[in-house]
Amino acid sequence: MSDDHSSSNSSRSWLDRLSQAFSGDPKNKEDLMQIMREAETRKVIDSDALSLIEGAMQVTDMQVREIMIPRAQMSVVKANQSPQEYTSEIIESAHSRYPVIGESRDEVIGILLAKDLLVLSLNSELNKSKVQDILRPAWFIPESKRLNQLLKEFKENRNHMAIVVDEYGGVAGLVTIEDVLEQIVGEIEDEHDFDEEGQIKCTGDNQYIVKALTTIEEFNEYFSTALNEEEFDTIGGLVLKQFGRLPKRGESVTFNGLQVTILNADNRQIRLMQIQRAA
Structure with missing residues (x-):
């Protein structure tokens, strides 16, 4: 029997097993993912397809609070500002949408699309009243x-x-x-990420990896520090203030x-940091 014929039989045999597994309903998601990983190992599907499947299944178990940009790191526009006061920030941050707030971040009165400002500017109507x-x-x-x-709701309401x-x-x-899409198709982990449920991990030599969403209360308790808990909820928000802008990966700042x-950040938020007590 030729090698090609043996390989063909092997592939058909594996596909038969895969079909039987699905027809019999895997007992849980882990069973299903084990089948898919075996399919990838046997080259029935490629690694990119496996990543997409894993990402799509992951979002069914995740809640918004796990991926949201916390209020302290939100790029916002104040309703009482004139457009001339914030257009430079919009250009620098390069986001397409901005919450517009009233007296505080709890009062979101609408969403401003950056492209709409361009229309007003071209028509010489760039003023506070027109923006409203x-x-x-x-x-x-x-x-x-x-x-x-x-x-699903994003797709339905086009928000x-x-x-x-x-x-x-x-x-x-x-x-x-x-x-949300980043959780399916994007790079949601890097070499510094860790799987533990906790927000802080000691890596030795008085160095720690800390998730930006760690509350300042938890941070203070872990490191026996007394960082101000009034202005920001998370350590990421406090670090963002120290930089005065969104930092890039590899940048450092020293305070307290x-x-x-910064170990992981994009153009919207800080994700992961390395903490070391300054000498």
Whole structure:
């Protein structure tokens, strides 16, 4: 029997097993993923397809609070500002949508699309009153909403941004359709990520990896520090203030006896940091 014939029989045999597994319903998601990983090992599907399947299955178990941009890191526009006061920030941050707030971040009165400002500018109508007229309605969702349901609603209502509220009705952060899609197709981990449920991991030599969403209360308790908990909810928000801008990966800042190096960040938020006590 030729090698080609043996290989063909092997492939058919494996596909038969795969069909039987699906027809018999895997007992849980892990069983299903084990089948898919074996399919990838046997070259029935490629690694990219496997990553997409894993990402798509992952979002069914995730809630908005796990991926949202926290309120302290939200790029916002204040309703009482003139466009001339914030256009330079919009150009620098390069986001396409901005929550417009009233007296505080809990008062989101609408969403401003950067492209709408261009139209006003071209028509020589770039003023506060005209900006108020072009605001899009803000869409509010709970922290507990599951990502697969959110993605479905994004597609149905054609929104690209949602304002996330906590159980008391206060603004907890925001989430975009890009944030959800990143969980499926994007690089959601790097060499510094860790799987533990905790937010802080000691890596030895007085160095720690800290998730930006770690609350300042938890950070203070872990490191026996006394960082101010009033202005920001998370350590990422406090670090962002120290830089005065969104830092890039590899940049460092030192404050309160701590040296902070950014390990993972994009053009919207800080994700992961390395913390070392300054000498």
